[in-house]
Amino acid sequence: MGLALSDPMGFLASALKVIQRQSDKQVAADIQSVVREYEVDHIVLGHPITLAGEVGKKAQHVERFRALLANLVSVPVELFDERLTTVSAQRVLLEADVSRKKRKEVVDAVAATILLQHYLDAKSH
Known part of the structure; x- marks a missing residue:
C-alpha cells in the first residue's frame, strides 16, 4: 500500500513510502x-470502484478496512475514487x-x- 503526504497548506502531494x-x-x-x-489530520483512502462506477469486492474490502482504521485513529478517514x-x-x-x-x-x-493530488485539487475547487 502506497502512502503519500501533502504539504501543510494542502497544495502538493508527495510520496512517503510503501507498506508491505x-x-x-x-x-x-x-x-x-x-x-x-x-501529525496527520486527515486520511484519504483510494476507493477502487469499477470503471462503470460500481462497488465490487475490492471496494467492499476497502470500505471494511476504512472502518477498521477509523477505530484506530482519531482523524477523519475518507474514501476517494481511485x-x-x-x-x-x-x-x-x-x-x-x-x-x-x-x-x-x-x-x-x-x-x-x-x-x-487529485483529492487536493478536487477540494480546492
Missing part, C-alpha cells in the same frame, strides 16, 4: 504510526524510463501521490 501488506490489522497499525509521526491512478502511475514511471524492477517497487507510492 501482511494483514489489514498490520497495515492499519502502520498507518496509525504514520498519523502520529507526521480509478486509473495505478494506470497513471505506471505511465509516469514508463515516461521517466524507470526500470521494470524499480517500477514494481514504487508504483504504489506514485499511485498514492496521484490519488492524493
Whole structure:
C-alpha cells in the first residue's frame, strides 16, 4: 500500500513510502504510526470502484478496512475514487524510463501521490 503526504497548506502531494501488506490489522497499525509521526489530520483512502462506477469486492474490502482504521485513529478517514491512478502511475514511471524492477517497487507510492493530488485539487475547487 502506497502512502503519500501533502504539504501543510494542502497544495502538493508527495510520496512517503510503501507498506508491505501482511494483514489489514498490520497495515492499519502502520498507518496509525504514520498519523502520529507526521501529525496527520486527515486520511484519504483510494476507493477502487469499477470503471462503470460500481462497488465490487475490492471496494467492499476497502470500505471494511476504512472502518477498521477509523477505530484506530482519531482523524477523519475518507474514501476517494481511485480509478486509473495505478494506470497513471505506471505511465509516469514508463515516461521517466524507470526500470521494470524499480517500477514494481514504487508504483504504489506514485499511485498514492496521484490519488492524493487529485483529492487536493478536487477540494480546492
